[in-house]
Amino acid sequence: MSEAIRVRLATLDDVPTIVTQRHAMFADMGDGTPESLDRMDAGFAPWLVEKMTAGEYLGWFALDENDRPVAGVGLWVQPWPVGPVDQIGKRAYLMNVYTEPHCRGRGLARHLVRISLDWSRERGLKTALLNASDAGRPIYESLGFRQWNEMGLSLA
Numbered sequence: 001m002s003e004a005i006r007v008r009l010a011t012l013d014d015v016p017t018i019v020t021q022r023h024a025m026f027a028d029m030g031d032g033t034p035e036s037l038d039r040m041d042a043g044f045a046p047w048l049v050e051k052m053t054a055g056e057y058l059g060w061f062a063l064d065e066n067d068r069p070v071a072g073v074g075l076w077v078q079p080w081p082v083g084p085v086d087q088i089g090k091r092a093y094l095m096n097v098y099t100e101p102h103c104r105g106r107g108l109a110r111h112l113v114r115i116s117l118d119w120s121r122e123r124g125l126k127t128a129l130l131n132a133s134d135a136g137r138p139i140y141e142s143l144g145f146r147q148w149n150e151m152g153l154s155l156a
Helices: 012-029 034-053 108-122 137-142
Strands: 006-009 057-063 069-079 090-099
Touching: 006 108, 012 034, 012 057, 012 069, 012 090, 034 057, 057 108, 069 108, 090 108, 108 137
Parallel strands: none
Antiparallel strands: 006 057, 057 069, 069 090
8 A cells, every 4th residue: 555544543533434344344245234233233332332431443545645444443352261372361353444435445454453453462362353354354364364263143
């Protein structure tokens, strides 16, 4: 990327932007209906305020020339049981990785993911997880993410 990427940390004032980007991310992937995405937004916003206030969720934005967020990443620092390799009792969960369509292909998501991973390493976190869309998978793999043995089951 030839131009410097300007980044800033999200604040509580950015909750509506994070909610909007998350909504667009799921809509772009074809997940949910307009109604279910609206219900998601309504439930996610208070969760986000709670986690940001507690310091358990951080977000970063890449900005356009008008200082408007055009890409974002979220990092949820999850409490997690100590295990044989990871004994810190927390793990990094990356979420809400989104780039506006007109800004894709410029390395914004990769840059933001790197920032969140660096932040996690600096604080001693040993594990970073995420769910990858088909579009995001190559970015995450290029940064060292690999498939693990976790499985999931929808109980709905």
